[in-house]
């Protein structure tokens with residue numbers, strides 16, 4: 001399903017945090033959301049997965065305004081993996097992943113054979129099946145990330161929202177999970193601080209700065225020397241290697257400029 005955001009404004013504590021944000025994630029595409037600390041990325045994700053109601057503007061999934069859907073229908077359509085995924089004390093990994101099935105339950109709220117299959121399949125795909133009986137609270141940061149992604153996939157959502165999924169992952173795990181996300185063909189909006197990973201994973205990239213979209217488009221059109229200097233304050237160049245991968249080469253020293261200057 002397609003995800004769109006139209007003319008979104010968010011104010012928190014009387015501070016404008018997002019201003020006139022527009023974005024479009026075509027069905028099945030993986031779009032990266034990048035920007036400096038405090039630029040509004042997590043706030044935008046919160047508006048997309050309905051944890052925050054914007055002052056004005058519309059978020060649509062499959063053409064429907066998410067605030068016109070029931071909470072259950074909205075939860076069926078969009079799954080989120082957040083930086084601090086939280087933890088319910090005493091729950092096993094399997095129980096945590098099974099929570100992803102909640103929006104699909106009938107009135108009795110019992111797990112069906114399909115629920116068990118979805119949980120088992122998600123655990124295997126995320127390489128977390130050997131952790132199934134462990135207490136979730138006892139896992140390492142990287143193991144938790146895998147399990148939280150499994151919970152989101154068990155939900156079988158139309159849209160996947162990821163906030164710094166790769167934070168705790170070692171380099172191989174990063175590549176594996178990013179490949180896995182691509183293979184699901186799920187419409188995905190992913191906040192990533194690692195611009196190299198963003199360039200590898202994403203079909204398109206959106207750059208946010210001071211609550212506004214600065215530029216959106218194909219990786220090489222967006223991660224230009226100018227944008228990397230103006231928005232991120234680094235001297236760098238970007239090119240596509242013969243293997244097709246876009247690589248960013250950074251200079252040793254940061255630029256001594258005001259990086260919050262709008263471009």
Ligand SMILES: Nc1ncnc2c1ncn2[C@@H]1O[C@H](COP(=O)(O)OP(=O)(O)OP(=O)(O)O)[C@@H](O)[C@H]1O
Nearest residue numbers: 012013015017035036037038039040041042043044
């Ligand atoms: N409840 C709140 N009240 C006031 N300001 C807030 C509130 N929540 C967030 N902010 C501010 O909104 C701005 C954007 O925050 P947000 O977490 O969306 O940024 P971000 O781009 O995800 O940052 P980071 O890369 O550091 O995670 C920040 O300046 C933050 O301090």
